Amino acid sequence: MKTSATDLDLAIQVDEAARVAHALKLRRDRRERNGRILKHVFLIGVSCVMLYPLFWLLASSFKPENEIFGSLTLWPSEFRFDNYTEGWNALPKSFTVFYVNSAIVTGLSVIGNLVSCSFAAYAFARLQFTGRSFFFALMMMTLMIPYHVVLIPQYVQFLRLGWVDTYLPLVVPRFLASDAFFIFLMVQFFRQLPRELDEAAMIDGCSPFKIYWAIILPLSLPAMGTAAIFSLIWVWEDFLAPLIYLNDIKSYTVPLALRLFLDQEGKSAYGQMFAMSVLSLVPVVIFFVLFQKMIVRGIATSGMK
C-alpha cells in the first residue's frame, strides 16, 4: 500500500518538476527572445543615427548644385544623375585613370605593410635581442611625431633620391614597415598567443622563421585581416603624401583628384565631388565586407599541427 502511494507522489512530483522546468524554460526563452529583440531594436536605432550622414551624402550627390546648401531635406527635388556621369569626366583626366592609380598604390602598400610589419612585430613580440626595448621605443616615437614637420625634410630627401613625381615615396616606405601602428597592433596580438607553441616547436627543432611562418602567422588571421583593412582604407584615403610627391595629374590618386573639384575662390562643383566621393567608397566597402570574415572566423585547430 505504501509503495503505490509514494510511487504516485513521486510521479506527481516528477510531473510537477517537469512542468515547472518547462515553464521556466519558456520564460527564459521568452526573455532571451525579448532580449534579442531589444538588442535588435537598439542596434537598428543606432544604425539609423550612424547612417543618416551617409544618406545625406548620397542624397546630395543626386541634387542639383544649388540645392545642396540651401535646403536640409534629404530628398532631392529632382533626381539628377549627371553629377555622376559628368563628374566622372569633369576633370582633365577621367576617373578611370585615378582609380587605376589608387588601386596600384593601395595594393602595393597593403602587401608591403602586411609583410614588413609582421616581420618587425614578430621580432618585437617573440624574439629576445639586445636593444629590443630601445628600438621599440623608437618605433613608438615615429607614431607620435606630427607628420607636418617631417614632411619637408622627407621631401628634400626624396628629391635628392630623384623619387619625386613617382609612386616610390608612397610605396617603398610601406615595404620598410614605416607605419608603426600596424607593428604595434600585431605585437599586441602576437603576445597573446601562448608561448608553449613556440617552445614546443623549438624543441622539435624549428627555426624562428619556421615558427613565424607555420605557427604565428596562421593564428594571426584576425590581426592580419584587421591590418589589411585599416591599411587599405588609410592608404586609399591618404592625400597628403600624394599631394606632395605627385606633380603629374595623370598619376593622381582618387582622394587627390577629388580635391581638384573645389576652389575656394572660384567655381566649385560640390555635387560632382560628392558623387565621386560616394563612388570612391565603393571599393573600400567591398574590400571591407570581404575581409571582415577573416577577423571573425574562429581559429582552426589545424594551426596546431
Added chain:
Amino acid sequence: MTKLTRRSMLGAMGAAAAASAFSAIPAWAADRSIRHFWWGNPERDKRTFAVIDVFQKANPAIEVSGETIGWGDYWTKMATQTAGRNMADLVQMDYRFLFEYVRRGALLPLDEHIGKSLMIADFDQGPLEGGKVDGKLYALNIGSNSQVMVHNTRVFQEAGIDADLINWTWDDFAKACETITAKTNGAVKGSDDLSLMIETFESWVRQNGREFYDADGKVTATVDDVASYWQFWADLREKGAVRDADKTVILDPPIAESGIAVGDTAMSHYWSNQLVGIQAVAKDKIGAAMVPHKAGGKPGQFIKPSMFMSLSRDAKDTDAAMAYMNAWVNDPETTAILGLERGIPCSPKVRAALAPNLTEVEKMSVDYFEAIQSRVGPLPLPAPKGAGEVRDAFMRVGTDVVLGNAQAADAATAFIEEAQSIVERAQ
C-alpha cells in the same frame, strides 16, 4: 633621366593603363621642358590644359607639364616645393601671398624680359602695377578684378530698392538692408555681416584717407578706424538687418555657403571674377554693386590683379618659360580659350577680341568693371610680411564683437596692438 623613365619603373600594369592617358604628342621629341603650377577648379583646369596643348602644337620643341590642385592645398605644396628648391618654372600667384614670396626671394623679376620676350607695352599700366614690388615687376597680371557687392536682383526689385549701386554711400547701404529685411519679414536679411572681412575694412580705412600699411610696413590703420567699422556692423546687427551672427563666425566659407548663394541674405561681398561661380550656385539672378562709399571720403575700392603668373627662382629654361608667359597674355587662340575665367585681361586688344562672345554673367562683370573705373582709387602699397597673420587676427578678434562678447572700441584697441606685434615679429 626623364620623368618617363622613372614612371616606367612602376610596373607594367600601371603603365599599360596609364599609357592610354598619355597625350598623343610624343614627349621625347621635345628637348626643353617647363612646368606650370596653378590652382584651379574643373573649369579652369580644362581651359588651362587646352592652352597647354595649343602652345605645344605651336612650339613642338617645348614640353609643358601642367600641375594643378585646389586652392586649399596649393600653398602647402608650394611651400614644400619652395623648401626643396623644386618650384615649377611658372607659378600662379595671389596678391595675398605674392609679397611673402617676393620678399623672401623665391621669385625672379621679369623686367629684363619686357620688350624682348614679354610684350606688354600696350597693356593697361594700372593693373600691371599690382605685380611690382620695390619697383621691379615680379608677377604678371593675368586677370584683374575688383571688390563687388553681389546682390540678389529679385529681392532688390521686390523691396523697391532704387539706389545708385555704383555711387551709393554706407547710409544708403544701411537703409537698403533695413528695407529688405522689413519687406521680407526677416526671411531675407539685407546683407552678410562683413565685420570679419578685412578686405572690406581695408576699403573703409582708405575712405578715411589712410592706408592699412604704410611704405615701411607698419600698421597705420587707427583704433578709431577699426572701432567705427565694427560699430557700424554692430548697429546693423542690432536692427537685425544683417545675417545672423551664427553664420558670420564661420570663417573663409566656400562660395556655396554665403548668404547670397544660400538665399538668406540679399548681398554678399566678393571679387568680380567670382561672379560666374556665384551665379552658378545662386537661385536668383545676381547683380553687381560697388562697395558703398563714405560720404565725402576718398575712394576705397581699387582694381587689383586677381591672380598673377610669376617666374620662380628654380626656373631652368627661362626663355621657354617667357615664351609661354607671353603667349598666355597675347596669343589670340590662347586668350580666347582662357576668356574671363581668371579675371579681366590687361590687354585692350584681348578684351576687344573677347567682347562678342561673352555670356550674360561675363558681360555683367565687364560692364561693372567699366562702370567703376572712375570711382576707384590707386592700388594699395604691397603688404609686409605677416599680413596673412594680421588677417587671421582681424577675424579672430572681430568674432568676439560679432558674438557680443566684446565692445567694438575695446576689441579695436586689442586688434591694433596685436597687428603691430605680429608685423614686428614677422620682420
Added chain:
Amino acid sequence: MRRFFARNAPAYVFLLPWLIGFFLLALGPILASLYLSFTRYDMVNVPEWVGLDNYVYMFTRDRRFWKALDVTFTYVALAVPARLIMALGVAMLLDKGLRTIGLYRAIFYLPSLLGASIAIAILWRQLFAADGVVNQIMATFGIQGASWITNPNTSLYTLVILAMWQFGSPMLIFLAGLRGIPRDLYEAAEIDGTPRWRQFTRITLPLLAVIFFNLVLQTIDAFKTFSSAFIISNGTGAPADSLLFYTVYLFNEAFKFFRMGYASALAWVLLIIIAVFTAVAFFTSKYWVHYENERD
C-alpha cells in the same frame, strides 16, 4: 661575439626592413625637424640658428599655444573615453553571435570610412547649425537649441560627437581581440584550473590587453587630430580659436605664416607630451594588463 650573432641574428633579420626604413627614411627627417626647432626657417631661405628662442617664446609669450593645448587636452579627455566606450559596448553586443552581425559590423564601420572628408565637414556644419537637424529634433522634445558649431563654447563638443560617430576602428579591433583568442588552444595549453577562473582568464584578461592597445593608440591619435578640425573650421580654428587644435595651430604656423622653425618646436613639445602619456600607460600596464603566458 659569435654568440651575440647567433642569438640576435634571427631577430635582426626580421627587423631588417624596419631598421632600413627607420635609418634611411625616418631618422633623418626626425632629426632634421629637431634641428629646425632651434632655427628660424621660412622654407624659402636657409634656416637661421636662434637657439632656444622658439621655445622661450612658446612658453612665455604665446597665448595661442596655451589655447591650443587647452583645446587639444579637452578633446582628448572627452573623445577618447567616449569613443572607446561606444566601441567596446557595441563590440560586446555584436560578439554574442547575432546572425546579422556582419551587416551591423559594416554599418557601424561605414562612418569611419568617410574619414575627415570635406563632405562630412559641410554636413557637420549644417547638422549643428542653429536651424540644423539636431536642433530640429530637439525642438520636438521642446528643447530650444542654439547654434552648436558656431558658438565657441560648444563647437568642440560637435567634434567630440564626430569622434564618437566614427568609432568603427576601435570597435573592429575590439571584435578582433574578442574573437581572436584561440580558446581551444588555451584549453590545451592549461593543465588544470577551475572553470570560473578559466572563464575570467580566457575572456577578461585578454580583453584588457586590447583595451590597453586601443587606449594608447586612440590617445596618440587624438592628440594628433588634424583633418576634421582643420576642414570644419576651414583651416582657421574658428570660431574664436575654439577649434584651434594643436596640430592645426602647428600647420598654420608652418605653412600659412612661414614659420617652419617654430612649428618644428611645437611638434617636439607635442611629441614629448604624447611620449609622457604613452610611457605612463606602458608602465602602469604592468599592473593591469596580462598577456597569457608571458614570461618577461
